[in-house]
Amino acid sequence: MSRVVVLGGGFGGIAAATRLRALLEPTDEVVLVDRRRDFVMGFRKTWAVIGSGTLAEGSRPLASLGPSGIEVREGTIAAIDPVGRRVRIDDGRLTADALVIALGAEPAMNAIPGLAEHGINIWDRSQGSRGHTALEAMASGRLLIGIFGVPYVCPPGPFELALLARERLAERGDATVEVFGPMPIALPVVGPAESAKLEAVLEVARIPFHRAHTAVEVDAGSVRFADGETMAYDVLFAIPPHRCPQVLVDAGLAAPGGWMAVDPATLESSFPQVYGVGDCTAIKLANGLPLPKAGSFAEAEGYVVAERIADAIAGRTSTASFAGEGTCYAEVGGGRAVEVRGRFLADPPLVAIKEPSPEHVTSKVAFESERLRSWFGS
Secondary structure, three states: OOEEEEEOOOHHHHHHHHHHHHHOOOOOEEEEEEOOOEEEOOOHHHHHHHOOOOOHHHEEEHHHHHHHOEEEEEOOEEEEEOOOOEEEEOOEEEEOOEEEEOOOOEEOHHHOOOHHHHOEEOOOHHHHHHHHHHHHOOOOOEEEEEEOOOOOEOOOHHHHHHHHHHHHHHOOOOOEEEEEOOOOOOOHHHOHHHHHHHHHHHHHOOOOEEOOOOEEEEEOOEEEEOOOOEEEOOEEEEEOOEEOOHHHHHOOOEOOOOOEEOOOOOOEOOOOOEEEOHHHEEOEOOOOOEOOEOHHHHHHHHHHHHHHHHHHHHOOOOOOOOOOEEEEEEEEEOOEEEEEEEEOOOOOOEEEEEEEEHHHHHHHHHHHHHHHHHHHOO
């Protein structure tokens, strides 16, 4: 009998656990550990802020994976020993034959002085109702959407939020929406030509994008940048800096200030049978930028890792490899969305943004429903 322990119940963790359960013998154990009790699709956070959907509609309890043969444990990962593949969870301990680490990226609101006091972290699902209340109370003034560090989870997300918020605010007043970030273009990973397509949509919607703006401090009503410039706001939606979980740094799986390093093809760390998937990892692309932190990549990585672990347990040589292909959708208002699709591990990365269409919104909704049904049976 073998035991595989999966740390994290997000896209990558659930994908790995469900595929492992399908591939392994019934006597083999698959254990999934997460501090939360449920899974929610990431883009639900934007819908909750805008008011077009709720978190509950897309939420599923992790415990519902149990009937399929996955043991789900709720708890906080206190320590990881990658050499012995041992994990301490609160007061309990687990030892694994293979270990999958899918702990995501942690928001660091306190990295920017004043941000936690004055900004609304709309990437935190617990802040959705607060963001929605603030948005609904606006009839005038300036809504500022700030990207406070890179990399961050879901690169098109802040611009989708801006476009949907602008549409919502236009229904009842003259409030403005603006976006800032430290990037030279909106989506550096897709390149200038493709990024210009999204920037053109912002321009048509009269949403300024303040590029190359690195925020260093937030006060009540204003943001200060590295060059001394300040920008006023009435409501501040924040995409905070993201950090690798400290438990991975403490375990020697990530350098301080960095991310968990894995083989781009196999997702294996420098420790045998210890794999990393999703937002806690860093995979460098041919253009020098990191692979975007997006659910579709975490899912694909989880499936590859599951196949490699199953092959290793069975004594087979595995050919499963991560191809770096991914798709995501960003709504732009008017019932339309763009599709971002590409081969990110190509040299150079081959990524395209398709024109806005209602069909892409349909595909986005299907993306959620298909995974919830596949993983949770509903």
